[in-house]
Amino acid sequence: MLAQLPLVYLLLMAAFATFALCFVVDRWMKARKLTLGVLVGSLGCCLGMIAVGAVQPAHWNSRQMLVMYSFVWIGLAAGLIPPRKLFLEYGDEWRRGIKRDTYAYPARYRVIMYVSVGVMCFLAFVLAT
Structure with a gap:
């Protein structure tokens, strides 16, 4: 369904999604190098997904x-x-030079992340076929 849109619209969708993720990371972690790393990693993931999709049976x-x-x-x-306050706190400590041995990421936030990505994967599968 969505895959039948012109390529320009699909590229705009991908650019918006990349911008949204980079914006979230930059807004809450306030680390430009991390944001740049997320941008480069996102572009690599996009190209990797296209390559993997091409070689599948x-x-x-x-x-x-x-x-x-x-x-x-x-x-x-x-x-x-949902965990934005936690990321703001960790990012602030990191910028001030405070290092923790471990950074706690509560299970409820992991579940929210898994559900969010899982639902969007399902929607993407349905709308892309």
Whole structure:
């Protein structure tokens, strides 16, 4: 369904999803190097998803993989919204030079992240086929 849109719209969707994730990371961690790393990693993941989709037996074309990428990245950004106070606290400590041995990430936040990404993966699968 969505994979039948013109390629320009799919690229805009992917760019928006990448921007949304980078914005969330930059806003809460306030570390430009981390944001740049997320941007480069996102572009690598997008190209990797397109390459993996091309070599699968049930060949997924680049349009379908762009839909998948966009939805998964929006799900990832949405899953980062609930623990934002925790990330703000950890980012502030990191900038002040305070290092912890371990950083706690409560299970409820992991469940929210898994559900958010899982639902968006399912929606992307349905809308890309």
